[in-house]
Amino acid sequence: MSITDIQMLFKFIGGLGMFLYGMDAMADGLQKSAGHKMQQLLGALTSNRLMGVLLGTGITAIIQSSSATTVMVVGFVNAGIMNLQQAVGIIMGANIGTTVTSWIVSMSEWGEMLKPEFFAPALVGVGAVFSLFSKNEKKKQIGEILVGFGVLFIGLGFMSASITPYRNAPIFGQAFSVLGRNPILGILAGLVVTGIIQSSSASVGILQTLALNGIVNWQSAIFITLGQNIGTCVTALLSSLGANRTAKRAAVIHLMFNVAGAVIFGIIMFILFQMNPVLASSRISSVEISVFHTVFNVTNTILLFPFAGLLVKASGIFVRGNEKEEASDSESEMKRHLDDRILETPSFAIENVNHEVVNMGYAALENFDVAADALLTSNLSEIKQVEKLEQKIDHYEKLLTDYLIKINNQSLNEEQHILVKNLFYTISDFERISDHCENLSELATEKANRNIIFSQEAESEMKEMLKAVRASLEHAIKARETSDMSEVRSVVQCEENVDSLEEELRERHIERLSTQSCKPENGVVFLDALSNLERISDHAHNIAGYVKEEI
Structure with missing residues (x-):
């Protein structure tokens, strides 16, 4: 490995770090700005499952992480604040809300003025001025959002720039060809990467960065994205280990929902690619990944929404135990x-x-x-x-x-x-x-x-x-x-x-x-x-x- 290769590797790692930090800083700023509205969202929660879906979408769009939303739902169920019927709607909505990040990442393909290198430095500069010098709390929060937004895009730019010299390298073409031909491998790759970094938004962002450089084909991207949606369940499953039986069931519902969607879409897309090999091997863009990610999550919610009650019952089969809680004193x-x-x-x-x-x-x-x-x-x-x-x-x-x-x-x-x-x-x-x-x-x-x-x-x-x-x-x-x-x-x-x-x-x-x-x-x-x-x-x-x- 040459010095240039090491330099590009460091650039990619640094870019990934800035992307993750920017996403976290932007989410922090959005949460602070939402503040009391977040409490009102909780107050709006009823047994109406559709309201739960909207609530899950809204919360995830604000905190920029479906994993965090689902972990929070596990906590609410464990605390007895909500029941499984309410939780299942929020879990479905969280999957829709997480698509917001993919659209943010794909903005650079919308036009020249939306490329990160064009406006990201200005966002960081303006945001830093607001955060450091403004005495107004709202302006400080806007500053945090702008800095996070800007750093996120600068990180994407670093990742993209580090990959550009290798876009024609045979290893990428061969890797994505193998992943595309074998749907199971593609899904496993997406699942493992997402499970390791504990964020489907981040793993989809990495995939989109590769797509920006034209080295990802449709077939591999689709199956990897399906795996990423399953991988996002790992965080909630780990979080539920110390929780009560009902909270564990909430985490299992999240897993069943995403696995069911991945199986349905995996079969449909596999048949489609067999019928249209040209589409399967053609390059996919960052925007097209965003479109598929959104269509998958919205359609999956529409398909499984009527069967939410069955998901709740099925979770009881996987997580067995006494319904009675061990602790009942105040x-x-x-x-x-x-x-x-x-x-x-x-x-x-x-x-x-x-x-x-x-x-x-x-x-x-x-x-x-x-x-x-x-x-x-x-x-x-x-x-x-x-x-x-x-x-x-x-x-x-x-x-x-x-x-x-x-x-x-x-x-x-x-x-x-x-x-x-x-x-x-x-x-x-x-x-x-x-x-x-x-x-x-x-x-x-x-x-x-x-x-x-x-x-x-x-x-x-x-x-x-x-x-x-x-x-x-x-x-x-x-x-x-x-x-x-x-x-x-x-x-x-x-x-x-x-x-x-x-x-x-x-x-x-x-x-x-x-x-x-x-x-x-x-x-x-x-x-x-x-x-x-x-x-x-x-x-x-x-x-x-x-x-x-x-x-």
């Missing part, structure tokens, strides 16, 4: 819901963790109810229940904080950074609320051990305070859950009511102590309880304040 459920696969798309991961933070809030509300009743009744069993709930909430805090740290390490836009920061604070506030509930249970223990009984007047006042604080906490949780400004305003009103009530009840109780109508030891428990309740309301007010910042 802690295990939360672990399952905080699935790392969903981190592939931060918008969805944030939406998911927000849901779990709300669940933590309701657990804190449950703890408050138990602690409040324990304080009034001195019930020892309820005091023990508060301790158990406090331990559970402490563990929730750790799980959610760890997951938020992972999300924070992803590529987020400014709006998402604010939301993640506020979720960190919200978790801390819910944990502090639970701590105050534990304080109330300790006061209940003291009340029981020392046989302290509140006077009728004091008990009535305590019930009034408990009711006001509970309302504040409940509205704060609903504000976090719904992002509804009316709930935020309700918390503000409740907090004002709690503050004035705490001051008023404290004065009344001090007056009772001064007239000796209440024992001093009773007064300490009562006043400490008021302080803890007022602090719970303060934390509820904090939570509502975070929501207000986001609206």
